[in-house]
Amino acid sequence: MKLRTLHEVPLDGVDVPSPARYPWSHDGCPRPPTIPRIPRVKITVPPLPSRFLRRAGLNDALDAGASADFSLVSAPAGYGKTTLLADWSRSTGLTDTAWIAVDGDDNEPGRLWASIVASLARCAAVPPGNRVRSGPVWRPGAVPELVAELADALTTLPQPVRLVLDDVHELVDPVAVHIVRSLVRSMPATVRIVLAARLDPPLSLPRLRLGGRLQELRMEHLAFSSQEVAALLEASGLHLAPAQVDLLHRRTDGWAAGLQLAVRGLEQAADRDTYLAQFSGAERSVSDYLADEIVAGLPDDVHDFLRLVSVSDPVPTGLAAELTGRDDAGSMLDRIAHRTALVTTTGQEPGTYGVHELLRTHLLADLERRGGHRATQLHAVAARWWAERDESRPALDHAARSADPALLGEMLRRFAVPLLLRGDRRQLRHALTRAGSDAVAADPWLSLASSLGHLGTGETAAAQADLASARRCLPDRAPTELVVLRTVAEQFCGGAAGAAAAALPDADRPLPGPQTGPQTEALVRLARGNERLAHRDRAGARAEFTATLELSRRHDLGFLQELSLVLLGVVAVSSGDLRTTRTVCREVLGAAGGHDDTPVPVAAAAMLAYAELVSGETVGAERVAADGLDAGTGVASPPLRFALRAVHGAAGFDLGDRAGGLVELQRARSDFGTEEASPEQCAAMAMLEFRAALLLGHQAAAQSALAWFAQRTGESGELLMMRAWSEAAGCHRDRARSLVRPVLEGSVPVLLPATVVDAWLLETAVALWSSERVAARHGLAAALAAAEPLDALRPFTLAEPDVRTLLIRHHGSFGPWDDIASRALDAGPGAPQQExxxxxxxxxxxxxxxxxxxxxxxxxxxxxxxxxxxxxxxxxxxxxxxxxxxxxxxxxxxxxxxxxxxxxxxxx
Known part of the structure; x- marks a missing residue:
């Protein structure tokens, strides 16, 4: 028989060359062995698809694995194993690749062996005279000998080759598996074996890892990154927004097959946002692929098990046992995880598993298609299981899916407050929406939870509507927790909270009721603090808010922690304690607690910007105010936006843009209109605008700010100061002095502690103009003494030139206030110019x-x-x-x- 060379191989297949001597038949006559006919396509590197994204990083990783004589690419169906290896084989021209597309027929060992020999014989790296081209031919029962012969023939190759066995998971026959195991163990350094499989082959992988002989690429390596998803979409002519790309990446977990199916669907979709929002394992093309390539290979009991646990993500083993009624649920999940990487341990808690999102939604859709109430019943089981473990988010989510209004109401009453205080408003809003507006309006617990949720995002009108519903259905003898919720809602909605607050228990005593816990105690403290702040009991308010802050930190109530800090900032800024104001507000802005959809960080920015301005940190004030305006879009209340714009304008004024700064201050007040604000805020904003207008010589503009403020408040030190400044500007020294005197004597209340500093500085200026040097020096010392605890430096930057001259002349002689005097001289961008x-x-x-x-x-x-x-x-x-x-x-x-x-x- 003539041996044919590679160039003589027929186009439709490959015949494996026979040896020179045939085995003998049972009758003693020589008989040639049966040589399987191997289709050429089976041992040819497959072509690359038309839509293909080259993954250079993975190719480099395969190249880097050359030091390991065995590489394993293991991942479920559809992760691009074949495409990756085909691209890698074609992209490196220095090494020949012997390719075998393994299939079920290769469980006939002779066929598998013939494919291995034929694929190697096709490599140009195998010389024409090499024994690989003429054998060895399969002999049953001679695997070790055959592999040894093949290894000997390959040892002398002039250059290395790769032997790729794709889809090696198809091999289940013990002899076929033994062939592969022997190849891995015996191939010489000239041959690098690469196996691609959906499941780990039955090899001694731990021993190979220990010996440094194994390179592994797994599902997590083959999954597309978000950047690769974007590149794939662009290559397909689809230009999606970053948010759409991220959504697709999350839905598919980077699964190549899912991405390709999504690309085809997106090309035909009229509305891409809708398509992506609905894209799941229930989508027809995805469902068909999963059914054929994944689910069809699962035993019936495994399929049924996964279908039942698909209602939950993640799936703790305890919950899996409840859902399936199987005591061996943990070991079942473990076996499935080893069978398919589409079920994995999540790493969150020991014994917790996750099912690939598309497979899970496919199984869930299958469960729901089977009719009945099985899916909703399982959701109810899951809701109660999570609730027993005090896990509010999954408990509410499953209750919302259970189609059981009573169960959902029970879960909402139990978990609404913790969700609110942690800041998880989205989860709460979703559950309330599922409950329905009628159910919310009829239940005071749900109405108050909805009201507080709206308050958290600055939706005051919606919050007030919910509060009105709660008032209508509130029982005469409401439990303590309900009273607390109503009081807080009334306080932040601007309602009549006094009567409700009077019914609050003393937070220093244990609270009654079976549901009483740290969240309720924290809310009691919060309500008490608000009540005391409303009555200007700043010390009492500070104590209550400090206790609230400690409770929120101890029990991981993130949103309440930030709210407590902001309220402590309110107490501090109204007390003139600018140092504390800056400290607590910076903590809020640096927390990054995911509460940017609330007015809380915006309020912190407004107070911090004002504190920076008054402290002479003008550049910082302008930056913080600008950031606050950007962050406050859509959530900032009119008073917050007014404050931020006014401070931004005043900072611009101080930095040199005096005309522009005044215009911004005026527009801020004009846009604010007739909205309500606290007397302290009105005083602060009016003083900023009035002073800017007066310093520019715009008396009419100054009087407009004064009149606006006078209409909103009663007699105050700030009104007297503005009038005194006007009189001084009009050269009426005695009138200015008589107006400022009540402020200095404390016979008229001041809304802003720094007003006293302004008063002493004006007294100093008038004394200088009257040549009362002793009185002037006394006034300046008093101004420094008043400014030091407040850290108020801006009044000195706006003081009359004569006052600053006096400060320079006597610098170093102010005793305990020398430090504040030095800082006052250094503060403000305009200070050096005056000299x-x-x-x-x-x-x-x-x-x-x-x-x-x-x-x-x-x-x-x-x-x-x-x-x-x-x-x-x-x-x-x-x-x-x-x-x-x-x-x-x-x-x-x-x-x-x-x-x-x-x-x-x-x-x-």
Missing amino acids: LLSDRELTVLGLLPSLLSLEEVAADLTVSVNTVKSHVRSIYGKLGVSSRRQAVAVARQRGLLGGAVCVAAGPR
Whole structure:
């Protein structure tokens, strides 16, 4: 018989060459062995699909595994094992690949052996005279000998080859498996074996790992990353938004087959958002693939088991036992996980498993198609199982899917408060929606939970509507927990919370009721703190909010923790404790607790920005206010947005954009309109706008801010200060002093602690203009003493030039307030500019806005007109201007003209 070479192989198949000597038959006559005919396609590297994404990282990983003489690519169906190995085989031209597409027929050992020999014989790296091209031919019962002959023939190859056995999981025949095991154990260094399988082959993998002979690529390596999903979509001509790409990646877990099916569906979908939202294992093409490639290979008992546990994700073994009624559920899950990587341990808790999302939704759809109430009954079982373990989120989710309104109501009453305090409003809102608006309106527990949920996202109108429903159905003798919920809802909705708060128990005593726990105690503390804050009992409010904060930290109530910090910030800022304000607000903004859909971080930003502004940290104030405005889109209440815009405008004013800053302040108030705000906020915003307008010489604009504030509040120190500044700007020294006196004496209440600092600084300025040097120094020392505990430095940056000059002259002589004096001089971007001009130049500059001629100015100052002209030329040069009008404008922009500089020369 003539031996044919590789070039003589017929197109439709490959005949394995026979040896020179045939085995003998039972009658003693030589008989050639039966040589299976091997189709060429079976031993040819398959072509790459038209839609193909080259995965360079995985190719590099396979190349890097050359030091291991055996590579295993193990993953469920559809993870791209064949495509990856085909691309890798084609992309490296230096190494020949012997490819075998293993199938069920290869469980006939002779056929498998023939395929191995034929594939190797086709490699150009095997020389024409090598024994691989002429044998060895399969001999039953001679696996060791045959493998040894093949290994000997391959040892002398001039260059290495790869032997790829694809779909090796098809081999179940013991002899066929023995062939593969022997090849792995005996092949020489010139041959690198690569096995691809849906399941781990029955080899001694631990021993191979220990010996460093094994390279493994598994499901987690083959799964597409989010970036690869985007690249695949782009290559298919689909341009999806990042959020759509992420959703598809989550739905498929990076499963290549699922992605390819999704791509085809997206190409035909009229609405891609709807398609992606509904894409699951129930989708026809995905369902057919899973049924044929995954489920069909499962035993009936395994299929039934997975169908029952598919209602839950994840699946703890205890829950699996409840759902299936099998005591061996844990070992069953473990066996399935070893059989298919589509069921894996989650790593969350020992004994907890997860089913691949598309397979799980396919099984769940199959369960629901079988009719009856089996799926809803299983959801009810799961809800109660999770509830017994105090796991609110899965308990509520399963209750919502159970089609049992009573069960859902029970779970909501039990878990609504913990969800609210942790900040899981989305889960709560989903459960309330499933319960239905009628059920929510008829149950005070659900109405109040819905109200507080709306408050958490700044939806005040919806919160008030829910609160009204709760009031209508509230029982006469409500349990403590219900009273607490109503009180908090009333407080934050702006309702009449006083009567409800009076019914609250003392938080220092144990609370009655079987459901009483740390969440209820925390809410009692919160309600008490709100009540005391409303009555301006700041010390009592601080104590209650501090206790609330400790409870929230101890019991991992994230949203309540941030809310407690913000309320402590409210107490601090209203007390003038700017240091504490900055500390607690920075903690809120740095927490990253996932509560960005609430007004809480926006409120923290508003208070922090204001504290930074008053403390002289102008750049930080502008940045925080800008960030708060961006973050507050859609969730910031009108008062919060007003505060942020006003602080941003005031910071811009301080940084040099004086005209723009004033415009922003005015627009903020105009847009705020007739909305309600606290007296303290009204005072703070009005003072910012009034001072900016007055420093720019816009008396009408200043009076507009004053009038707006006067309409909203009664008599206060802030109103007196604004009037006093106006009188000083109008050169009415005595009137200014008489207006500021009640503030200094404490006979009129102040809303803002820093107002006292402003009052002492104005008193200092008036004393200087009256040449009362001792009184001026006393006033400056008093201003420093008042500013130190508040950390209020901005008033010094806006003080009259004469006051800052006095501060410079006496710097170092203020004793315990020297530090605050140094910081006051360093604060504010405009401070260094004021020192450009001498005292006499500042005096002359102060008279330039008047209608006096230079001759009249000279007479007023009792100096010659030439001296005045010399001062004016020096002022022009230092300010970079060429006219009196320009000098006044630039001086105002730089803060060199205070509201009362017109009286700097004393009374006229």
